[in-house]
Amino acid sequence: MDTGDGRPTDTVLGERRHLINLAYRLLGSPAEAEDAVQEAYARWYAMAPERRQAVEVPGAWLTTVVSRICLDVLGSARVRRERYVGEWLPEPLPDRAEWPGAAGGASADPADRITLDESVGMAFLVVLESMTPAERVVFVLHDVFRYPFPEIAVILDRTAAACRQLASSARRRVRAARAPSPGQAPSAGQAPTAAQAPASGQDRQAEVVRKFRKAWESQDIEALVGLLDPAATLVADGGGLVSAVVRPVEGGPRIAQYLVLMAGMVPGLTLLERTVNGLPGLVAQRDGVTATVAALDVVDGRITRIWAVRNPAKLTRWTAAGDVA
Template identity: 45%
Template sequence: MLDERVTLVNIAFRMLGCAHDAEDVVQDAFARWFALSDEARREIRSPAAWLVRVTCRICLDQLNSARARRERYVGDWLPEPLPDDSRWASTGRDRAGDPAEQVALADSVSMGMLVMLESVTPAERVAFILHDVFDLPHTEIAEIVGRSPAACRQLAASARRHLQSDRRRAVTAHQHRDIVSAFKNACEHGDLDTLISLLDPQVTVRADGGGKARVALRAILGAQKTARYFLGLLRNKFAQELTEENVNGCPGLVSHVNGEVNGIVAFAVHGGRITQIWVIVNPEKLHAWREPSL
């Protein structure tokens, strides 16, 4: 059931925005499968579909309780940043012949998409991810969320409208990388004017330290404040080394101190300028960057 496990982890991560939680949910789903009697398992026509339903129901329960937990979180809660890893690009089906679907799958794990998914209801999130990303029919989604297929269609459509309303003119991956490179160089050289020119006037910075690392607890708004914040945050006297690496499939920056990753910076770039910046320094969200890939 290795292929099913990869697919389930992909689904659960997009639902929860946390790799550790996703792994725990999938482990729970498999535990429930093996707790069934042999006779009960034989009666299940599609074990893979059964595991998807159970995984999604556990995720839905967690999403419904997550908002209360995050009210107690110190500062902003942001999804977990992921290094490049083929594990996060599998739906369990061969999509190699459809580049558009491959792009949609990659976009669904981007930091920008995961952040936007936090703003829709748990049911909308489940319906959107299962239908638009993993191509499940509304009849199957209905069994998971306890709604009619028509209601699930409306949930997915509502989430889709909300997510699309937050999008502006995007840039190519090459342009995104060039802008991130220019941002890095401007920070390293203390070039305030260049840094400001790369930022949208309404740029927003959100930082996640989880109370375990020192960061701004409130969002930073505007190009001037953002530029000055990063010139202070990334100045060389802290012996930081910045490297350009993909973060959740998009060009970003990784901060190292004494050879150890201590922070991740992800970017949204629209209309040729940086519109959103996410800084993750909570050490509990950096395990994937500190541990060697399996």
């Protein structure tokens, strides 16, 4: 089949996975990423065949349109998030084998798979949230997907020099966010690329997460404090729809006390070890329904940050599969 302009359909639709991956890193929401990509394809097919035929590289055209759509969405999102109740966190991603409709360890539609690498880690996505929309688009396109500045300049209708300045500003934000707090070890300052695999220390992180789960289940405050960095931070996102602390909880002892208090207030809570945005994390379920997805940042064997997503609207992709511990 062709698209009506002499090109095979696969030539154009084959760009979908790349576009989904780009849009998720720009927006932090799979649903919004899918909407942005769908809108780009709608604009493509709305053009007359002769206009589509005049486009030499459909993938470049679609990338430009998706990037511009995401830029607009990010601008409006900043306004919406000013009215958001409590902290806003990116939507967490399960392992692709656990996506709704998955079978045999694969997504129902392979073109919709989001590559789970360091550039979708919760820590990295949270840093991206601190950037202006233009900084985020330039940074993701250049530092993650390796687009050259002249191409980005065309996409954003800016000069290459202006795009370089935006990228430099974004990198300063990354370095500032990754600067260690007192008692914490420094983390890598280089932006991960979309082609990189998760860090080789996943096994060590999984072991820390397993110990943390067991300590939480047994409500062992001393063990929890031992696994938490003294300067650790917990951020929760309930979106005003469920109960959640509206401000970060700071300090290992305070976090441990908070977690034990929550466990005591919610009987029958089941803690599962899961892959969250490509790294070991935890899922809390009650009566088989996912109530919380927690991404954790582990440095030198201690948990430095916990991002707990409780907003039900952000948990629709999570299943009630059995424990993997």
